[in-house]
Amino acid sequence: MRIRKSRISATKIEAQMAPMIDVVFQLLIFFMLTLKIIPIEGDFNINMPIGQQATESPDITPPPIKVRLIANEDGSLSGVQMNQRQLGSDGLAFDRLNAEIGNLVGRRDNPFADELEVEIDADYNLHYRFVISAVSACTGYVSPQSGQVIRYVEKVKFAPPRRPEG
Amino acid sequence: MRYKQHESTVIEPDMTPMIDIVFQLIAFFMMVTNFEQTQADERVKLPSDQLARPPITSREKVLVVNVGFKRDNQGEKIDSTPYVFEGDVETAVLQYGPRLKEEKRVAEALYGPGGHKDMVIEIRADSETPTGLVQELIKLCQEAGFEKFSLRAKQLIR
Numbered sequence: 001m002r003i004r005k006s007r008i009s010a011t012k013i014e015a016q017m018a019p020m021i022d023v024v025f026q027l028l029i030f031f032m033l034t035l036k037i038i039p040i041e042g043d044f045n046i047n048m049p050i051g052q053q054a055t056e057s058p059d060i061t062p063p064p065i066k067v068r069l070i071a072n073e074d075g076s077l078s079g080v081q082m083n084q085r086q087l088g089s090d091g092l093a094f095d096r097l098n099a100e101i102g103n104l105v106g107r108r109d110n111p112f113a114d115e116l117e118v119e120i121d122a123d124y125n126l127h128y129r130f131v132i133s134a135v136s137a138c139t140g141y142v143s144p145q146s147g148q149v150i151r152y153v154e155k156v157k158f159a160p161p162r163r164p165e166g
Numbered sequence: 167m168r169y170k171q172h173e174s175t176v177i178e179p180d181m182t183p184m185i186d187i188v189f190q191l192i193a194f195f196m197m198v199t200n201f202e203q204t205q206a207d208e209r210v211k212l213p214s215d216q217l218a219r220p221p222i223t224s225r226e227k228v229l230v231v232n233v234g235f236k237r238d239n240q241g242e243k244i245d246s247t248p249y250v251f252e253g254d255v256e257t258a259v260l261q262y263g264p265r266l267k268e269e270k271r272v273a274e275a276l277y278g279p280g281g282h283k284d285m286v287i288e289i290r291a292d293s294e295t296p297t298g299l300v301q302e303l304i305k306l307c308q309e310a311g312f313e314k315f316s317l318r319a320k321q322l323i324r
Contacts, residue, residue, distance in 0.1 A: 017185075020185075021185070021188075024188050024189070024192065028192055028195070031199055035198065035199055037198075038206070040320070040321040041318050042318070042321045043218060043220075043221065043288065043317060043319065045314075046316065048308065122297040122298075123297070125298065126296065127294050127297070128292065128296070129293035133213075136216065139217060140217060149217055160301070161301035161305070162298065164298075
């Protein structure tokens with residue numbers, strides 16, 4: 001018996017690339033137009049519980065470290081004080097504050113190192129960015145070796161606002 | 167004269183490398199596009215700090231309060247009074263108390279009685295806002311029953 005050989009040769013099916021490229025370009029343009037570069041934001045936690053009745057506690061907690069921020073009339077920084085000690089008003093004032101807090105926390109004879117609390121008392125018109133710098137200086141520093149944040153103080157609170165007279 | 171007949175050939179460019187690159191670009195844009203609905207207001211120029219790091223775990227109950235100045239297209243201040251921005255609504259900071267009480271009621275309806283106490287108030291204040299007004303805002307939040315606060319800042323990368 002003779003087997004008839006099929007004369008139909010295998011045809012290569014070519015996929016249509018044009019529609020896919022169209023869609024891909026549309027997607028690309030969509031993502032390019034909707035891209036909005038947002039800077040990374042971080043935050044500082046503030047410990048401001050609602051006033052509670054004082055309870056008798058056997059634990060003696062240390063008084064908070066008082067950081068005073070004094071403003072000029074235009075809202076710029078006039079001076080930084082820690083526990084009534086002047087730390088200056090220049091760009092290094094917050095570095096000095098950071099070093100002072102670090103000394104307090106790092107002292108081996110300080111049994112309350114974990115319970116330390118900082119109270120920030122700022123003038124009413126002081127620009128908010130100086131408060132953020134003060135909070136940052138009190139809470140820790142970035143290790144130059146590892147880039148990790150080393151925390152000093154977790155508890156930061158604000159003193160009542162100093163409303164301008166009149 | 168005899169002409170030799172040549173078959174007309176259509177040159178088909180190789181599309182594969184182009185498609186590869188286009189897909190890579192799409193993947194890149196998809197990765198960097200932020201689909202999350204942030205409640206950040208662009209009028210607020212946040213202070214920046216090295217220690218401002220994003221929280222490790224995202225918070226579930228958050229109320230973002232944007233405090234800033236009205237600015238023109240160039241970003242210059244056109245009014246020296248800070249306002250709380252909620253979309254197109256601008257409220258003076260000291261008049262924001264009733265809105266916070268409303269937020270407390272919404273939080274209680276959503277999370278049950280006392281549900282507002284776990285809510286973190288994220289304060290996004292402009293770097294030039296008077297500190298006293300931020301403190302007044304915290305006080306208003308406390309009066310409304312909120313207890314947890316965080317101050318937002320841009321991460322300064324050195």
